[in-house]
Amino acid sequence: MSDVIVAGRSPFEALDGLSMPGLAAAPDRTRHVLRGRDDIHSPAAEVLGFALPTDACRAAGAGGRHALWLGPDEWLLLTPAGERVDKALAFAIGDAPHALVEVSHRQVGIILDRPDAAQVLSVGCALDFDLAAFPVGMCTRTLFAKAEIVLWRTGENVFQIEVWRSFADYLWRYLVLAGAEFA
Amino acid sequence: MLLITCPYCGPRPEIEFAHGGEAHIARPQDPSSLGVEDWTEFLYMRANPKGVHAERWRHLHGCARFFNALRDTTTDQFVATYKTGEPRPDLTAVTA
């Protein structure tokens, strides 16, 4: 149903062109929240093609699919728009206790990709972005100003941000304002 | 802004957390069997100590887990944080 999603509306429409170099909306994705205990790790791995990250605050992925550790029994699964893994997962996991909930439309992705990305984030986020403290591949829920986000470092200067759609406008405006001082 | 060590995520800024009140107050298995005094004790009475306090925190804007902490309420320095369900650490062991 990727075509349908493309036909859908993005919460950024209201921003009427407010922009900043290195700030962009991420491509559409299919998103699921997977919850469960150790006994879902291997069946999930079979379906996803890689092992669920079990280290705190780490992401894993392959073939355009990603699993972000958000909690000891919680992963955010990101797959290319329309590529659904939920049925396969449910089948593979079978009777093992788990929960799988689609959140494709609950949140949107923002990509911050600029040499001073970490500094821009430091305007509103209290985490330490030194590579030793927040290495590439780290992901976590956190706060940016008054918005909860999922922050995922995919490169030294590249951060992917997942945010609930009604906070996207606020977050975007704030990031643009935050970036202004580095312009 | 306190720096709180989540047992899962490590040290994080206080604003990511919610405070959960006194720890180790288990909800009775069968509340209806409790006398009114015992129920009131469970519902409302709190130690509110001046000194080391066992309290609940939730890493709300992080891993979203509840966990427990020992914190000195006269200094706000944490003595230990530990996962829900784990026993309150023996201070003599911790501070040793």
Added chain:
Amino acid sequence: MTRFSAFELFRQGLSGQAGWKPQWRSPEPKAAYDAVIIGGGGHGLGAAYYLASQHGLRNIAVIEKGWLGGGNTGRNTTIIRSNYLFPESAGLYNHSVKLWETLSQELNYNVMFSQRGVMMLAHTVHDVQVFQRHVHANRAAGVDNDWLTPEEAKAYCPPLNISDNMRYPVLGAALQRRGGTARHDAVAWGYARAADRLGVDILENCEVTGIVRNAQGAVEAVETTRGRIRTPKVGVSAAGHTSVVLGMAGVRLPLESFPLQALVSEPVKPVFPCVVMSNTIHAYISQSDKGELVIGAGTDIYTSYTQRGGLHISQHTLEAICELFPQFRRMRMLRNWGGIVDVTPDRSPIVGKTPVPGLYVNCGWGTGGFKATPGAAHTLAWTIAKDEPHPINAPFTLERFRDGFLIDEAAAAAVAH
């Protein structure tokens, strides 16, 4: 004891103000008193004063571990009002306001009660419903409270921003004209001086270390850092430390103590004519006689006895202040401090008897303690003297939690401040 007056000031002025005597004695503790009050803040000193002045108990002592008024009495934003929702609360706080109105004269000590009006802003349709319910409830209870349109609110408080393009526009306000502020330290000193004049022993730097009970379980004495003091009656007004003190008598309470911060700006010429409170966006502001803007912040989220909180709490309050009063954005914070507020599950106080015979408590005021000082002290004194509650504090028992008769101002969406 020299009486305070303009004439006396003038007379003393001719002799270099050399003739003034101590405002209260520093006596040695006696071996026994008819009653002992633990806590030398406004509440405790007031209770002692009313015990002496209204109930004829003169052989009593106030025990303070540090210096008088060093707790929340000297650490609050001095807001005084009685426009509470529930009749029980309105009754208690209004009893206080009435006492405030003549307190300077009664104590012969100028506590600078300034009835500049307390205005509570409504920012949402829900606020409007809640505050209009307040106005109706207060009128029925005999408490003055008026509903103002945004324009009327601006007329009463010219610095107020009532533009529609605010994030949370002002939709109206509830104004209690009899509300206002007072000089906090003077309240403690005034009660201390007046109580001392009636023979009350005020024992500073005297910390209670134990509460002794007899075979029947009743109070018999208190152990202090200045020795054991025998007494059949102990009243506790220890604010944030109440849990600790009552713990000495084996009494557990539904209390938690949180840091509460406040701050003042540098002093400026008069610019702010009243008290403005916005519970929705957390802003509480007035201007002191000295010219400082006095601003109340919220409580931190964790219990603490450090009298210190996080900067983000003050930031949150100043965000709101700067939205409501954008012209104050360039003003500067001069001083920030923290108190310890003891909070009950229903955000209403506990004033009355405890399970221990002879032990009485006045606590759980949260952020509302200062405004209630005279009323709480007056009714606690009554309860201690007669061993039964005054009609006004009768609803504020410890038992209400067991029985479910909560007086929940907070849940009624008007956070008690």
Added chain:
Amino acid sequence: MSGSFRTGIGGRIRRERTVRFRFDGVTYAGVEGDTLASALLANGVHLMGRSFKYHRPRGVLGAGADEPNALVEVIRDAGRTVPNLRATQVELYNGLEARSQNRWPSLAFDVGAINNLMAPFIPAGFYYKTFMWPRKAWDALYEPVIRAAAGLGHAPTDPDPDSYLNRYAHCEVLVVGAGPTGLSAALTAARGGGRVMLVDEQCEPGGSLLSEPDVRIDGLSTRDWIARTVAELNANPRVTILSRATAFGYFAHNMIAVNERLSEHQADPVPGAPRERLWQIRAGEVVIAAGAHERPLVFPDNDRPGILLAGAARTYLNRYGVLPGRRVVIATGHDEAYRTAIDLSRAGVEVAVIADLRPRPTGPLVELARALGLPIRTGCAITGSKGGRRVTSARLSAILGAGKLGPPDEIACDAVLMSGGYTPSVHLFSQSRGKLRWDEALSAFLPDVSAERERSAGACRGVFSLEAALADGATAGAAAAGVAPPTPLRTTAVDAEPAGVIGAVPHDRGPGARAFVDWQNDVTSKDLKLAVREGFQSVEHVKRYTTNGMATDQGKTSNINALGVLADELKRPVEKIGLTTFRMPYTPVTFGVLAGMARGDLFDPVRTTPIHGWAVDQGAVFEDVSLWKRARYFPQGGEDMEAAVRRECVAVRNACGIFDASTLGKIEVVGRDAAEFMNRFYINAWTKLGIGRCRYGVLCREDGFVMDDGVVGRIAADRFHVTTTTGGAPRVLNMMEDYLQTEWPELDVWFTSTTEEWAVIALQGPKARDILAGLVEGIDLSQEALPHMALTEGQICGVPTRLFRVSFSGELGFEINVPASHGRRVWEAVWAAGQPHGLTAYGTETMHVLRAEKGFIIVGQETDGTATPDDVGLAWAVGKAKPDYVGKRSLARPSMSAPDRKQLVGLLTESPETVLQEGAQIVASLGLKAPMPVIGHVTSSYYSAVLGRSIALAMVSGGRAKMGETLYSPAGSGDVPVKVVGPVFYDPEGARLNV
């Protein structure tokens, strides 16, 4: 005489760059590198302000953050005015406009100075003793007068147009203060390889070295050594140096707040350029190198313009090239003043005399002064001064011992430079909750036990000698970074004897003399003694009673001298008296920088639904519900709310209405124990709820009072779609997690917030099915297939939907859940399909009326945190058979079923047009006077268009037993009689639902 006090050479100013500025309307010339204070002094202007209480003329006392006197308003425009700025910290720029404060009509002639003559009658705390009679006069006269006299500058009158920034930072080592100690500490710490931050309040690094041109460090001039050090630090990418950045607060767990000033010093900041930035720095280790403040001498008339601190005078000379006067008297109890004397005499200033309180001062500086032939009087007290707006002479008396003084003589001068020694700046250390100890030799409090990972170094811990301070800084920096300390640097500095004097200088001037301790608040040694006499013995009491140390300088120059005076008066050692606590901020901090970027648009997130834009296009009026914007009503052609709501209500009842319910909280409860969890959590029974069926759920707090409600649909055996109130969603989810994680971890169930996954379109009204029919695929909308309180999944407009057959209006109704991205498209499709059927958009206000007509409660309106399910008529929802659920035990308390509890009822006014006000009180009888016994209150009240009359819901004590009775609602216009009826006003049998 412009510039006539400017020296020919030296200093860190650029004489060739003239800067013009105005003070009290007069134009002056300064030079680049000046502060407002140094520029005024260069112009021979010492009178810069008036004191707070007595309005005494005051000159500049210091040269930095400790200045109590020279406070000015700096005006850029009406929105860019700042009161109470220290002239000593205002960097000069072209066109700077400054104004003196607390005087009228002018600084030179101030009517308020009348207070000065009144001084004998208005001692410390006088206002506590008077203004009490007559009672009325306090409000009408006394207080207004007191207030008018108080305050210093004026608050800005217009909104501040400037912006402020925020930054969170982290480092291994934070060094506070870039004087010799701090520079040395940072340099060493940087060698550890970690992140080092160096913050300093001045416009350039160097601290005290900026006033030390002649000393050589490591063979370099101070200028070159600073340059070399800063260059090495800047070359290190792991090092950050912040100037004009004041560390003002030290918070728990090594969080230090720093206020960086970005553009205030510029003549023409770029429009929109940020003014200040707040740094919140989390440091692994902190090195405090905050230096020390010089102590004034407390002697009679010590506050005349032209009397300033000796160290400050030296700074004006050496850093700014300004002479404090032409013939100066040096009054001291400390060696440092000799440096000032020596430098000034070398600069051509006549040093009339050095009056040293100490009987036998020794040491290299004293010898040097002697060698230069400077006149020195030892054992000599300064006991007064003369002069009006500028000091003209100093009064000196020999100290004969035993409190005796010799005959005074007067020394003519145009400046008196004083020093009582230096007080270590322990502010930040104390803020960190470190413990101080009193050092008798230094007469100073010094850092003792640290509370955080912190160490103090240099002058702020009593290490005053330059060479020792450099070494102390290096040692601290090394320890903080875990590296070995470098070999100490050699300097040519001549050390001073560190000990000084505190308290009041002895004098023979009688009781009338006033020796100021706190300049700004006009607190004299007499006031302090009066406080002691009146029984205020705690230092906190004295501070509060006299206001000593409570001025805008927070006692930087006054606290220790006050302690000295108290110690003498109480005959107690200083450490027994103790020190008042230091509170943040170190120096005042702009509100705006603390509020930061949270303003206007960004004050709070504005949450909008996917359909919001459509409502905006339709001209909807919105209301704030928590962070959400919700359409309240859709006015057409100039309708007011009342008209719009009546139209919307009728449309729903007669045809169909469409309503955006997307903000309702949604939680997906999934797992094989989902039903068991729901059973334990909500008051209802869930096990028997069939798949594809819905139930109205009620949630209580553990104390038994209603907390939230909402429709719950069972999607599958192990999957519930739970809805909550708009504002309650986060609360409910948090409470679910609380019980699951900490009480019932054995349950296999998980919760996911799906509030924003789904857009929710409520279609309510008799035509709802007809409108929907053409849009859905694979869904049977018939009453049989999809009855009231059923749900199904399928497609609508080509996208998946969870379609609920539910009604909050009492009409045939559907709630169409579609993926949020498609919400607007589906809404528009439904809107189009509905037009032939008279489909009307409605908002929250109409929704409220419709549900009130049906007697449905709204949590937070009918309930107020003290209502049980039974109180609001929801006893039927309780799963009676369940052994337990959250709140059950509390509800079993006798009081919870007391007959006189407030219960939900309907109220009808006699006149159908009378609409009671929400919140109106209910009483049992007519004509009561306040305080009156109240038995209830109106929770909801509207005019019902479809019923053609007003209706109200109320909570009334024992209400259900009062059906048919007449009660009264007191109103300004008189009591309104109301009849008690059931809460359901419209279609009580629910016929319209099941069609």
